[in-house]
Amino acid sequence: MTNVLRFKIVSTEKVSDDRRIHVFDMMNQRNLSFNFDSIKRSPERLESEEELSQFLNTKKHKIEHGYYDENEGHVS
Numbered sequence: 470m471t472n473v474l475r476f477k478i479v480s481t482e483k484v485s486d487d488r489r490i491h492v493f494d495m496m497n498q499r500n501l502s503f504n505f506d507s508i509k510r511s512p513e514r515l516e517s518e519e520e521l522s523q524f525l526n527t528k529k530h531k532i533e534h535g536y537y538d539e540n541e542g543h544v545s
Contacts, residue, residue, distance in 0.1 A: 476524045481505075481537040488532060492521070505532060 479491040479500070488505045501521075508518075508525070531537060 476521060478528060478532070478537045480539045481532055481535065482539060483535065488535075490525075490532065490537075494521075 475494065475496050477493045477495065479493050481491070482489045484504065487507070490503060490505050492501045493499075494501055505525075508522075525532065
């Protein structure tokens with residue numbers, strides 16, 4: 470079985486004490502935008518978006534350190 474990439478981080482941006490994440494959902498062909506801390510605080514959303522939550526956990530270090538920020542030029 471092949472592991473198909475479902476989500477792609479488009480960019481992140483620092484917003485006060487939080488970080489705004491812009492993700493593209495390839496399966497549903499739609500853009501998602503949300504605050505990183507608020508998704509961690511809403512367990513009902515995490516349960517319904519378990520795949521997204523797992524994806525974000527693998528990218529957590531890079532997200533928190535601004536690797537995907539538009540201004541930094543690291544977006545891949």
